[in-house]
Amino acid sequence: MQSYLGTVVAALVAAAIALLVVEVTHRLVRRLGRNSLLMGELADHAHRPLKIAATVLAVQFAIRFSTGYAVGDQWRQVLLHVLVLCVIASTAWLVAALLVVVEDTALARFRIDVPDNRHARRVRTQVVMLRRLTIAVIVVLTIGVMLMTFPSVRGIGAGVLTSAGVVGVVAALAAQSLLGNVFAGLQLAFSDAVRLDDVVVVEGEWGRIEELTLSYVVVQIWDDRRLILPTSYFTSTPFQNWTRTQAAVLGTAEFDLDWAVPVQAMREELRRLVESTELWDGRVCVLQVTDATGGNVRVRALVSAANAGNLWDLRCLVREHLVAWVREQRPTAMPRLRTEVGDASSELPWQWVQPRRPVRRPDGGVPDDARLFGGSDDGEARSEAFVGPDEPVDGHRFAEGESDDGARRRPRDGRERDDAAEPARSHR
Helix, strand or coil: CCCHHHHHHHHHHHHHHHHHHHHHHHHHHHHHHHCCHHHHHHHHHHHHHHHHHHHHHHHHHHHHHHHHCCCCCCHHHHHHHHHHHHHHHHHHHHHHHHHHHHHHHHHHHCCCCCCCCCHHHHHHHHHHHHHHHHHHHHHHHHHHHHHHHCCHHHHHHHHHHCCHHHHHHHHHCHHHHHHHHHHHHHHHHHCCCCCCEEEEEECEEEEHHHHEECCCEEEECCCCEEEEEEEEHHHHCCCCHHHHHHHHEEEEEEEEEECCHHHHHHHHHHHHHHHHCCCCEEEEEEEEEECCCCEEEEEEEEEEEECCCHHHHHHHHHHHHHHHHHHHHHHHHCCCCCCCCCCCCCCCHHHCCCCCCCCCCCCCCCCCCCCCCCCCHHHHHHHHCCCCCCCCCCCCHCEEEEEECCECCCCCCCCCHHHHHHHHHCCC
């Protein structure tokens, strides 16, 4: 009886000493954590697993050295085996906590609450994916080490290795979809195709990447719904990424109006509107007539914003304001169905509106807000990106009678002109 009591007392004393050492270490690390982010993370994440691992390890050593009187007894072997399993599990927990501390310390250097956070979101995505992968590897290794402590498992190891080829083929066939998603998740993490907080359009839904794991991706749709997609979807299906290179985006608002619409006045009204709101980022404000068929003209307003959320509100604001402006200030520009009755004098009722002369700049060009691929530095850069720096985009060369390959074209007046024939005609 005294031997059993001595074992219990030894275990309790060992546990108390381990807890005291861990508590002193924790207080010291927390004090150092006031000036060090790494120490602060260690104090927050590693305290509990370290306490459990140290306590179990101390109790295991105390029982092993205080039960010499029971060597060979069944209860001692079972108790020590259980304590060994607890030591393995708690040590794995401590290792996982230390890895989380390192990853959180690395993530703290990259802030995502800043306007230009593309690189930070990329790093965060990769670190989160690596965290999930490392934790999964630690769990698998821990289970394997715990199983290897059983003599029966070690005994059947040779048979398992012999049939490993067949089992591997069967497992690969059964888990090919899961493995495909895992490899797709790793590809997404390191290919930079999609990142956390990216604004995407998938399956006709506009949303934000909320969570990215090895097997699935969670897209938070604009109306707070969640769209769950496998990671293999983003490697095999085309999708739109609005924040692939930057958060700033362009958006349109289109109007079908009557031919009597004063385009320049509408363009000036759009300019006044965007300059009066904070939703516009000051980059692009263009109004153009993109189509003129079917009795109406299609007017497109193109505006830019710093992010997708501001762009949505800005597009709605442009629609509301210009619809009200047309209805109240230019009612003759509202879309209509027109029927003309024969009139020899051509004095039709809809012609009472006096036509306005087009507004031209002193240099003979068009305003900057009437051109998308020219007139401004941003427009010129967009022109080179979509057309190329060596190709004409404004049509001046074609208007002067020169084609892309230097061949002569018909002049604007429609008459052919032959410079070689001029001396002959003058001689006559």
